[in-house]
Amino acid sequence: MKDILxxxxxxxxxxxxxxxxxxxxxxxxxxxxxxxSCLLKDVVGIHNLDPQQEATLMYRIEKAIYxxxxxxxxxxxxxxxxxxxxxxxxxxVKKLVDEHVLIKRLLALVPAIIEFTxxxxxxxxxxxxxxxxxxxxxxxxxxxxxxxxILFKYVDEKSEIxxxxxxxxxxxxxxxxQVVEGAETGNKAQIKEHLFGYRDLLTQHxxxxxxxxxxxxxxxxxxxxxxxxxRRCNEADASVGDALPKKYEAFIQELERKLLxxxx
Amino acid sequence: xSGCPGSKTIDFSANAxxxxxxxxxxxxQLRQWPIQFHLVSPQAPYFQGRDILLxxxxxxxxxxxxxxxxxxxxxxxxxxxxLDSDQDVYIEKIKSLIDDAKINTxxxxxxxxxxxxxxxxxxKEGAEKASRKIPVKxxxxxxxxxxxxxxxx
Numbered sequence: 001m002k003d004i005l006x007x008x009x010x011x012x013x014x015x016x017x018x019x020x021x022x023x024x025x026x027x028x029x030x031x032x033x034x035x036x037s038c039l040l041k042d043v044v045g046i047h048n049l050d051p052q053q054e055a056t057l058m059y060r061i062e063k064a065i066y067x068x069x070x071x072x073x074x075x076x077x078x079x080x081x082x083x084x085x086x087x088x089x090x091x092x093v094k095k096l097v098d099e100h101v102l103i104k105r106l107l108a109l110v111p112a113i114i115e116f117t118x119x120x121x122x123x124x125x126x127x128x129x130x131x132x133x134x135x136x137x138x139x140x141x142x143x144x145x146x147x148x149x150i151l152f153k154y155v156d157e158k159s160e161i162x163x164x165x166x167x168x169x170x171x172x173x174x175x176x177x178q179v180v181e182g183a184e185t186g187n188k189a190q191i192k193e194h195l196f197g198y199r200d201l202l203t204q205h206x207x208x209x210x211x212x213x214x215x216x217x218x219x220x221x222x223x224x225x226x227x228x229x230x231r232r233c234n235e236a237d238a239s240v241g242d243a244l245p246k247k248y249e250a251f252i253q254e255l256e257r258k259l260l261x262x263x264x
Numbered sequence: 265x266s267g268c269p270g271s272k273t274i275d276f277s278a279n280a281x282x283x284x285x286x287x288x289x290x291x292x293q294l295r296q297w298p299i300q301f302h303l304v305s306p307q308a309p310y311f312q313g314r315d316i317l318l319x320x321x322x323x324x325x326x327x328x329x330x331x332x333x334x335x336x337x338x339x340x341x342x343x344x345x346x347l348d349s350d351q352d353v354y355i356e357k358i359k360s361l362i363d364d365a366k367i368n369t370x371x372x373x374x375x376x377x378x379x380x381x382x383x384x385x386x387x388k389e390g391a392e393k394a395s396r397k398i399p400v401k402x403x404x405x406x407x408x409x410x411x412x413x414x415x416x417x
Binding site for chain 2: 088089090091092094222223224226227228230231234
């Protein structure tokens, strides 16, 4: 089993797709991951499963890879009910989770933005560039920079999970560049492809952060580090001022109102 | 048995010292004096910019690894929300610790008995009155010295 634990999850799943299906059952979504370079032991560890669940999962994975091997199933106490773990966050991490809500509201509007764009005789350049401004200023500068400059510094930045987050940020920025190019040249297909690409990427990215990465980082932080990070995030927010988040919340509200009226 | 759970008689001596290592000496992690909340001053140097543990009196006796796991690296104040008088002073002291001593975090450790939650309420009120905002954590200790919950509030 030791040899499997230290292998890249992508290679494990490629060699034995059943492992991907088993992980899915435990809500560990490695199968569709484009990178997949995390080690199996880290993948299991980061999800903080109940000990009974983890023992059963590891048994099933080993059995799937080595069906003929004589492996003893774990002793599971059926009277011990496994309660789903409630997600809780430290105050600075909770603030980052709350910022995701506004970003998710934009992501939810992407189909309506595309429908509106396709129905319009020509691309509403101002609408698309305003969405790009939200992404670049609120999602990227205001939110992602706090992750990159503060949060990720409290863990090993070379770890696969953090590298995947950085890669997602870069991929997202590349989608946005393509959206801008589409808006400048009036290329509706380009806007559609990359706005949907951004939506799909960020939807998965935020889910990974809210459910896996942030709780994993929180588990490693000392009380003193939580206090320090809270102060540093507050200082970062103060440096841009209260007006910035308020401005972008008002933008999303207005966009929702406009698109719900225009696209029915 | 009825009556106040905070003063109800329970004997769990049969469960005492069931597990754990007792080898080696455990040094005290206390780095200050005084510690009683009425006696400490928010201006004391050992509070400035520090992580503070506000512990209900009984917690240190209930929790076997109080020093190693919770007091280490923190400055301390102790209080009893059931028996102490003039508890409005405590609210003002928490406000002053946050605003004047600019403490980094406040961890409030209480026992599971209902009256002890009054100390968490005092901490909340003090934090709400303060103009600075800091993370506040609540740790609830069971009567037999187990940690029942530990969460940011």
